[in-house]
Amino acid sequence: MVLFVIPGIAAFAGGADAVARAEILAPARQDVQMTPTLLATLSSLSFGAGDFFGGVAAKRADLLYVILVNQIAAFISLLLAAYLLSPFLLPTQDLALAALAGVTTAIAIPALYKSLAIGPMSIVAPITALVSILLPVAYGVLILGETPNWQTLAGFAVGGCAVFLLGGGDRMIELFKPGTAARPVSLRGIAYALVAGFCIAAFYVFMKRCSPQSGLWPLVVARVVAMTAMAVLAGLRHRRQPVIWPAQQLAMLIVLSGALDGAGNAFYLLAAHGGALSVVSTITSLYPATTILFARYILGERISLPQAIGVCSALAAIVVIVSSLPSSG
Numbered sequence: 641m642v643l644f645v646i647p648g649i650a651a652f653a654g655g656a657d658a659v660a661r662a663e664i665l666a667p668a669r670q671d672v673q674m675t676p677t678l679l680a681t682l683s684s685l686s687f688g689a690g691d692f693f694g695g696v697a698a699k700r701a702d703l704l705y706v707i708l709v710n711q712i713a714a715f716i717s718l719l720l721a722a723y724l725l726s727p728f729l730l731p732t733q734d735l736a737l738a739a740l741a742g743v744t745t746a747i748a749i750p751a752l753y754k755s756l757a758i759g760p761m762s763i764v765a766p767i768t769a770l771v772s773i774l775l776p777v778a779y780g781v782l783i784l785g786e787t788p789n790w791q792t793l794a795g796f797a798v799g800g801c802a803v804f805l806l807g808g809g810d811r812m813i814e815l816f817k818p819g820t821a822a823r824p825v826s827l828r829g830i831a832y833a834l835v836a837g838f839c840i841a842a843f844y845v846f847m848k849r850c851s852p853q854s855g856l857w858p859l860v861v862a863r864v865v866a867m868t869a870m871a872v873l874a875g876l877r878h879r880r881q882p883v884i885w886p887a888q889q890l891a892m893l894i895v896l897s898g899a900l901d902g903a904g905n906a907f908y909l910l911a912a913h914g915g916a917l918s919v920v921s922t923i924t925s926l927y928p929a930t931t932i933l934f935a936r937y938i939l940g941e942r943i944s945l946p947q948a949i950g951v952c953s954a955l956a957a958i959v960v961i962v963s964s965l966p967s968s969g
Contacts, residue, residue: 676915680923683907688930690900695756695931696939697894703757706894707749708870713898714905715863718856721906726855734850738858741846742865748839749866751832758829766928766954767830771837776844776921784917795960798953844908844921852913859905929955 697706722728730738755764843862850858904927911920932951935941943951 676911676920679907679911680920683904683911683924684926685930686900686904686907688927690897690904692931692934693893694753694897697890698753698757701890703753704874706753708874709894710898710901711867711870713895714902715867717899717902718859718863718906722856722860728857730854730857731851734854734858737846737850738861739865741843742862744839744842745862745866746869748836752836755829755832755836764829764833767833768837769925769928770954771834772840773922773925775841776917779845780918791960795957798957801953847909848912848917856906856909859909
């Protein structure tokens with residue numbers, strides 16, 4: 641099989657040392673593959689915490705700076721993890737899938753942070769998560785041959801109700817009435833959340849299709865593609881408006897967000913290699929629970945009763961869908 645080798649990185653990660661390192665870590669990787677549910681849960685927690693810190697930073701710093709630093713921090717954390725866990729082997733098919741995943745990342749991250757910056761987090765984060773469930777489940781049904789039963793369909797219905805309630809129920813209806821002052825901002829935030837959710841779902845599918853022998857290297861390649869796109873965007877915008885550098889404390893917050901994002905990706909891919917796409921992606925999509933709890937108890941964001949019911953409905957929908965789908969991949 642043809643393998644793709646990145647000059648420099650191959651020298652850094654390949655060779656006899658990489659093979660020996662892989663043999664030493666093989667038992668650990670085998671244990672990892674035996675616990676996809678736990679890994680997906682860790683991915684969910686990492687994504688949720690990363691989104692919170694990234695959203696806080698996006699409210700106080702230049703959004704483009706937040707995205708660039710986030711990507712760099714995530715890339716470094718993924719490169720280190722890939723180097724430690726596996727030798728550099730990347731089949732051409734996995735390379736193509738990783739590149740596509742990088743494109744979706746380049747779209748998803750700006751859309752996600754823009755939605756979080758517009759906020760409130762307690763609305764846009766769960767919307768993104770629920771949308772990101774739809775494509776992996778559809779892929780499982782249409783491509784992998786999974787057949788939804790009544791319990792799965794019930795989970796979809798509960799999820800649809802959750803999206804409505806997460807917007808505040810009757811307050812969401814008010815957004816569509818003419819003359820509503822909050823309409824442009826609120827609908828724009830929801831639109832960004834939907835775009836982010838779709839791209840995240842596509843990322844899940846592309847990563848699932850990568851072969852286990854590639855280890856975490858598809859994630860590294862995806863970040864290279866995403867960073868390149870972000871660098872081009874930064875260069876184009878710099879001609880019109882320079883990137884504003886935030887205070888050091890805020891910069892560290894962004895670095896933490898990127899590291900958590902990279903950890904979430906690594907946990908997800910390891911889980912996807914050992915479990916079913918529908919199960920792993922759905923559990924991973926629980927991450928808004930962490931974001932909402934952080935927003936509530938750190939920022940003091942108020943969660944209305946309809947939103948609280950929506951959060952419970954979203955979690956119930958995820959549980960119902962997971963329990964109704966096969967656990968083998």
